[in-house]
Amino acid sequence: MAHLTPTPALEPGQDKTMILNMGPQHPSTHGVLRLLLEIDGETVVRMMPDIGFLHTGIEKTCEAKFYHQVVPLTDRIDYLCPMTNNLCYALAVEKLLGLEIPPKAQWLRVMLNELTRINSHLVWLGTHAMDIGAMTVFLYCFREREDVLRLFEAVSGQRMMTSYFRIGGVALEPPLDFFDRVRKFADAFPSKVDEYEGLLTGNPIWVMRTKGVATISAEDALALGASGPTLRGSGVDFDLRRDMPYSGYENFKFKVPVRQDGDVFARYMCRVAELRESIGIVKQALDGMPSGPVKANAPKVVLPDREKMKTEMEALIYHFKIVTEGFAVPEGEVYQAVESPRGEMGYYVVSDGSAKPYRVHMRSACLANMQTLPKMCEGRLLADVVAAIGSIDIVLGEIDR
């Protein structure tokens, strides 16, 4: 697989080619990604992604926080799917603690996680379509995303940085009419997906721009560490939700869309199909939502209810202790991966037995997915670079952390 190892830095000044510095400020690098392109006319000869412009040192920051204080940091890694990151971190720490989560919390997590996936995919679809020039889809997608964000706001008080999943459950009971609102959204949403597909899937220009463009084979995708729709678009049938279930995903029925072609169109079709599957999971979660508490019964870890705090001495003491000195986590290490909208999002948490994590490492799906980019783009046209970037759905916050 030597052909996949990257070429060294680009040296300018060669005869026929020109170095184009795409980014870090460029309309279609989805944040602050810099691509060094060596182009011959408009054909990309070589490509070097350059990242790190959004590096904020979250992994280092985590080491100075209590375990429960890390949760808001995880939102900020991937600002398009905060709940997925919350979930992954919470699951990792719960695994370290050996904590059992009540079923209602699990189902709520699944439901919100799928809504997050819809949110993220909508942003992806909109920006991807915009990159290829279809402007209207962008605004249609953001219309529905707005609905999802309102649901997030209703349940967590925040539109984007939700921090709703906590270690040992979720922060609060959802508001009274929340499930009705989710159901209303879930009923309306499939027709909206039809609308996007009507504008894109059958459109000859869209098909011309995406079919057979930026292809990558299953072997290359696996070797480069691609995951999620980027991998499934190449024909590898693997989804952590189905194959290594977590948080009660084994209770839900859903299909994992797989396409064989490995091109931009295949990845597009995978994600659009995932939109429909996700809304199916949301409906299943609504139908089978169990009753009971939304937090684990672990007073040393989980903050007590406000009500109890005001009436019970012990609850007040626990609250005080958790907030001021955190809670100790038994020594050990855990790698927890979830299927984020972009692929395998993994948290590797190491505990030395104290109240602060010794090391938190986030396995970024985008970082690995982005390694496929040169393979996809080299030898293709400049316009295909834009399509390829859109099709692997990168979030620079997650890549740079």
Next chain:
Amino acid sequence: MLHLILFSVFGLVCVAGAVNLLLQRHPINSALSLVVVMGSLAVEFLLLGAEFVAAIQVIVYAGAVMVLFVFVIMLLNAGVEEQTSGSRVAWLLGIPAVLAGMVIVCWALLERSDAGRAAIGALPGHPADIAQLLFHQFLLPFEVTSILVLIAIMGAVVLAARPESVERTKKEG
């Protein structure tokens, strides 16, 4: 009267553009001077009544041929040319030759000035007249020219084709 003034003005613009074309050191300036020459020539044609020729002049020369020139200059990113004093032979022979040529042209023009002189704006420039000339009177030369141009195009394609694509064509038969 107005026509005559305009005719003279654009004639001067045309000559100035041509001189500028020679004097400019930067290829893009030269190319643009040539566009000016083409444009003012078109105006001259128009004033003479040859509207069709004028329009074709602009569309073909200024709008297409010169755009390709500019294109090439842009692609090659040609820079300013270096100034050389030129060879002595050119100085010795060129200037007298140019002068002699000008004298001959002027003499010829003056000699034939009475015969076939057309009033400004009275040339048969209507598309129908041109078509009459091209497709009736001069049909054979016209067709021969087009065949010549076709051969030239084929030659250009062969010369410009990359070796690998020629190889491929050979293989494919």
Next chain:
Amino acid sequence: MNITTFIIVSVIKTALVLFVLLTAVAYTVWLERKVVGHMQNRWGPTRVGPFGLLQPAADGVKFLFKEDLTPPHVFKPLYIAAPMIAVIFAVTSIAVIPFGNWLNVGNFHTPFQITDVNIGLLVVLGITSLGVYGVALSGWSSNSKYSLLGGLRASAQMVSYEIALGLSLVGVLILAGTFSLRGIVEAQAGHFWGFIPNWFIFRGGQIVAFFIYLTAAYAETNRIPFDLPEAETELVAGYHTEYSAMKFAMFFMAEYANMITVACLASLLFLGGWGGPLFGPSWLQQLLPLVWFVLRVFVFLFIYIWVRGTLPRFRYDQLMAFGWKFLLPLAIANLMVTAIVVVLK
């Protein structure tokens, strides 16, 4: 008409047409923002004036007062000249476009047109073909890679599509038998079969020519789905990446003025120009053709905007293949069929 009145009338007409054209340019921008906005579940401009009608004025003021940056390393003379070239050629072609019939006030007769030349169509084509210089030179003189790529794309695209555009019009010319735009409109007067207007779009298979014209015109004016020279997601802003303030506004004006020219041509050549029902007093009968003409232009512009709201963008090689391998042969075929039909008749 003596020379003094000729000059006075010409100056007045030119000023009037220029004023109307520039206003129309400004309001086409407004229309686009409004229509696309409504297509996309939003309002478009609403703040400045009723329905945002004063937005173009606000934009103009903004462009005027913005800092006019000239980046270092540009080739200054051409960098400054390029937007002017673009806007001048975009505006000039309006000179030969007729908007309506004759204006008769007492003894004074003048057409609704700056000047009527018998090769009007060729003049329009010639001038628009020069517009490519503005784009190409701005791309080159900016000394920026994005601009250069945009300039190259634009000039290649415009030169290629010009051929298809020109050929699509030849069918109409054969049917009309004249280059004069006024003559072409007059050839479309009346009805056939009693009710179908005698427009060229309905006659002799010229609907194919209309389609070719429409497509090529989108490419000529660099509009979606052919807006590759300024494809902002690939080339930032293409050939006008390095421009700001009024220089940028000039490119903007040129684009919309070209749109309007192209729309005018389409109405004149295919949609019967200013033909339409005339009624009422004689002053109304003189002005109604203007209304019908503007209506057609408006419809054409609306289609432009509608397409922009719907379609994604081509890729460069696809655009070239589409132009050379599909549009051009189609245009030639249409031309030959038309010629044969006319000869056989």
Next chain:
Amino acid sequence: MALAPAVTDIEQLKGHPAVARVAGWNPRAVEGVKFDRDEMTIYVERSAIRQASALLRDDPTCPFNYLSDITCVDWHPSEPRFEVIYHLLSIPNKERVRLKVKLSGETPALDSITSVWPGANYFEREIFDLFGIRFNGHPYLRRILMPENWEGHPLRKDYPVEGYR
């Protein structure tokens, strides 16, 4: 909070395909094993990592054909100071394994596994950037997140969080 104690006896864990494979190749390559919280960890000898990962990738019965992640932990001030951690995943068998390599704090270096998994490229660069560990044989070992001229390696435990004084 019932946590089963970690199992560290290699004989008990021989049943795990990854352990069997690596230990079967070269018993000395396995420095130790740990099974904790349902996760399998193999401590691999420093020089054997490239070979071990290639072996696991090409395992006929349980191919660990996907490299999930590479990361590092700094146990400053104890020695060996660094642990480089590889997370492998077997997509057909839905099985994970963690390889660990211990490195001393002097001049930490080990073999790059980019020749086995091209996808290791960015992960190794990130570790080089943030921990200062060299990967021999890496095609392009340059800083990836921090600026080229950055001083120090931020994720080391002795990195001055409030700046050098």
